[in-house]
Amino acid sequence: MTPDLECVDLVKRFGDTTAVDNVSFSVPPGSFFSILGPSGCGKTTIMRMIAGFLDPTTGDIRIKGGSVLDTPPNKRPVNMVFQHLALFPMMTIAENIGYGLRRRGMSKPEIARKVDEALERIGLPGIGARKVDELSGGQKQRVAIARCMVLEPDVLLLDEPLGALDLKLREHMKVELKALQAAFDTTFVYITHDQSEALVMSDQIAVMNAGRFEQVGTGQDLYYRPETPFVAGFIGDTNRWSGRIEKAEGGTLQLRTESGLAMRASGAGLAPGDMAEIFVRPEAIRLAATAEGLAGFDNHLSGTVTSILFNGAASRLLVQDAAGETLEVTLPQSGEFDRLKRGDMVHIGWGAGQATCFATGAAGAR
Structure with missing residues (x-):
């Protein structure tokens, strides 16, 4: 089975600093893959290379088996949810979700249909006319995901999207995000420094340290069968x-x-x-x-x-x-x-x- 995402021997240097040091991994279709590590380990750099915002120094990035190194960010079959969501406060919820579809030139009836379907799938039917500031933090998270998912990306990238939420809401959204990933049946690639988020939601977790992957495995593998001292000390x-x-x-x-x-x-x-x-x-x-x-x-x-x-x-x-x-x-x-x-x-x-x-x-x- 061809992976939805494959990174091969990725290296990224900024001058004399190596931020990502020969990292390789693949993500099967429909799975939830997390990159977990402390601040400064290189995980955001990997995500920005996948999205096309940074070019790797060496290595390859493949989506559905094809290299995307020469594909600009707006043409790659990926979308990204940022920590601060970047919803447009002057637009309604429906206008936010349909923004990318309008940019693609889709007809208004088709946009309306897709927006309504997305709202149903995130469990918020009938709120399309409301404004962003009328929503709770968890509802905003779901709207941000819906705005990405209506574009039907092969891979959804999530850059610490729970970081700005309070503790109780973060705990709730862990379950919500896993449920949404299953509902959309789309490959999620998630980066975080919070081991609890990664352990609860992920099918596979890559523990990253100093630009390299220490170990890739299930949460149970990492917790009960660590392969390096860093993983043993970092997980749990x-x-x-x-x-x-x-x-x-x-x-x-x-x-x-x-x-x-x-x-x-x-x-x-x-x-x-x-x-x-x-x-x-x-x-x-x-x-x-x-x-x-x-x-x-x-x-x-x-x-x-x-x-x-x-x-x-x-x-x-x-x-x-x-x-x-x-x-x-x-x-x-x-x-x-x-x-x-x-x-x-x-x-x-x-x-x-x-x-x-x-x-x-x-x-x-x-």
Whole structure:
């Protein structure tokens, strides 16, 4: 199956600065693909090259199998939703949605029909006569998408479109955007620095850092099977230690941290004497009132509760171990530890298979 979008060996330099460094990826038809990374990593540069606003230094961009490098932005079969939406406040909703169709010379009856269809598909029928400033933030987002989708692009580009919304509306719009993508059955390419947006909405996510893709995969792949230290630390919350490998047997490693703790973790390609980093998710750590309650766990520590961070189902404990390091632990919802308070002593443990280890200086540890 020919990808809707394919970028091949993309490089973009600005003088001596390399913003995008040999990036390749493909996006299957009808999928939701996100590029996730911190500010300045190069993700917006990639999107602007796809849209035609920037030319790559080297590499190719193909849509439906054909290169678009020589195609100007207004002739490419893509459209773009910007963070600030760029809706025209002097126009009605119908005039906003039909703007591109008028520019194409379509007849008024056909424009009216397509605008009405678009309003139905975004769940806002009958509001065509209203003005932009009469709409909520979420409604404006949907109108901006409808204005792009009536032009029937092969690929819709979304440049951090939720960034200007308040938290509650952003959470709502994550679900809305995924539903709209399915309703239009169009390929969406989405860029964001917000991992929650990418994890909730995407079929595939590319994690980008310093101009390169660290890993491309599903949200589950990135969260549970990170391939680089950067991905392990960037996706989700994690506890992190540095140390030296003491033993390596059958895929299980024993590491001595800089503070003197002995830990066991899974990992490959590491040998005794190697410097390494170990990552453990807060939800992988188990709590017990006594050390005996952690029998069978490869790693166990005792520590003092320094803070309780209540956030409903995502509540956390901060626990300081004997070496003075602070760990983040997901608080069980069973009620067993509801009476925990600052200063309490707790015992914590986790299995070697729930700890991921990478060589210090491995690809992605930038």
